[in-house]
Ligand SMILES: *[C@@H]1O[C@H](CO)[C@@H](O)[C@H](O)[C@H]1NC(C)=O
Ligand SMILES: *[C@@H]1O[C@H](CO)[C@@H](O)[C@H](O)[C@H]1NC(C)=O
């Protein structure tokens with residue numbers, strides 16, 4: 001006790017003297033207009049503020065009452081850009097389940113470029129760009145799923161700011177552009193490809209095509225287009241790919257225990273589950289419902305992008321029918337529109353609410369099962385709290401998240417397009433019937449939690465590492481600067497192939513000449 005008190009007063013002084021916790025100006029950008037992307041990065045923003053840094057957040061999502069040391073600048077037109085007109089058609093989340101992987105990869109690039117076009121018209125971005133000329137940020141942390149365009153504008157304006165590209169999105173291989181990571185098409189399915197980890201030959205051929213297509217698309221489409229947009233604002237800006245020199249490391253939503261194993265670059269810091277906080281008490285209405293559920297409760301939520309009210313009457317009827325056939329369980333359904341709009345009356349054992357404190361509910365001892373769209377954050381929270389899953393993957397990495405869990409025996413997968421009420425009932429009974437799912441899930445939960453420090457502490461430590469060593473780019477791989485053709489040794493393979501073909505052609509010529517000689521020799525000797 002004594003020792004702790006002494007440390008509490010002495011330690012901060014020591015740290016300040018050692019220059020460890022000097023207040024720095026940190027710029028965060030959360031530009032992807034999707035609440036889950038913002039929610040993932042927010043704990044780190046607040047933690048850096050709590051550690052006494054001056055945190056500026058340029059974001060599509062903003063808080064009305066930010067904590068001390070954190071101030072927001074609103075990217076006010078990002079959500080409207082995403083949900084209006086052409087983007088809206090592209091982003092019909094339930095149709096996306098039908099899109100081909102190559103189309104999805106193209107959509108990812110288009111999405112970042114459309115948002116960049118919005119950014120250069122955004123008052124929020126211009127407010128930041130108009131900061132005093134000598135204003136300096138010591139660190140720039142940004143969700144790199146928005147592509148290279150918007151971050152390049154910021155790095156051009158705030159020259160030489162050390163950059164930590166970060167993302168809640170799955171897969172080390174998506175960091176290929178920013179860290180030079182390798183994608184291993186024979187080992188891991190591309191992030192948008194719905195295939196199991198043990199791919200068949202045909203699947204590996206397809207996967208090779210998707211990985212290669214993605215690299216080429218970045219090079220011939222995404223970067224040139226990004227350059228064009230940046231130069232509307234700054235005609236003298238260098239090409240966008242040159243800003244990768246500012247990358248010091250990347251905070252990635254990765255934890256090998258709970259996803260496909262992939263080799264990682266040394267400057268990829270795995271902080272999977274960064275967003276998971278200790279559970280808070282439930283609001284009164286929910287607390288009453290879940291505590292009175294005698295046989296436990298089941299949480300149903302399709303996340304923040306694919307809203308339940310866009311499911312259509314057919315699917316909604318199927319879901320409610322299934323819930324009614326399982327009267328022993330209490331259901332909680334995150335559903336965004338009001339009950340009067342539902343095609344059938346809500347069964348007695350179903351509680352509907354527009355918003356659910358998902359993490360707090362998953363932490364509740366009475367929960368039995370989580371029915372989810374299998375987004376990565378939801379999957380991690382379920383595993384952290386040891387709750388078995390039924391997944392309705394809708395698009396992108398949701399397929400790989402659920403495929404991994406199914407293979408690990410902690411989840412079942414259903415199709416949002418084709419499922420029937422009785423199928424859902426059967427699946428719930430199967431998962432809750434024996435102990436197998438919940439035991440395997442509890443085991444994975446233990447492994448996921450067994451870490452030297454929390455992912456948030458790790459992320460904050462590495463941010464301060466960059467603040468202490470702003471110029472250190474020794475962790476960066478040279479692969480960032482190599483073209484994909486050299487990086488994967490395609491030039492060497494071409495050369496080797498060339499040598500083999502040349503040797504074969506020469507040997508064939510030699511053999512056929514020798515054969516001709518021999519044959520004509522034989523002819524001659526016969527004639528004599
Ligand atoms: C804000 O930063 C200051 C130092 O700049 C620090 O002393 C204070 O604790 C921080 N406030 C909060 C609420 O974390
Ligand atoms: C702290 O950040 C805010 C918001 O970006 C900025 O207006 C302010 O000048 C910064 N303070 C210091 C001391 O740099």
Ligand SMILES: *[C@@H]1O[C@H](CO)[C@@H](O)[C@H](O)[C@H]1NC(C)=O
Nearest residue numbers: 077080081082083084085118
């Ligand atoms: C998007 O649509 C809303 C309402 O329909 C409109 O007010 C807004 O100006 C539109 N935004 C853009 C960027 O087109």
